[in-house]
Every structure is written in structure tokens, then in C-alpha cells.
Amino acid sequence: MGNSWPVIARTAPGYGSIATIDETKREFSEQGPLFSVPTFPKPIPFRSWR
Secondary structure, eight states, X not given: OTTHHHHHHHHSTXXXXXXXXXXXXXXXXXXXXXXXXXXXXXXXXXXXXX
């Protein structure tokens, strides 16, 4: 996975420090807000076509 880390760091917001994970050998934590309760979009109301 060595060559993939810089690509992930450039494309995924909050993952910048993962680019040097092979050199630093340090644990990685995602930057940004943490959500303890998952939120899901509300379902589209069912509409009868009759």
C-alpha cells in the first residue's frame, strides 16, 4: 500500500498526515469532526400513483 498513501492524502479531506505514515511509523488519526451517532438521510415519502 506504500504508493497509495500520498494519493489518499491528496484526495481525502483530513487525511494529509497519512502521506508520511511509512516514514514516520506513527499511528494515524483522521482530522476533523467525529460523529458518535450516525445520521442517515430521511427516506423519500411513499406516494401512491393510484
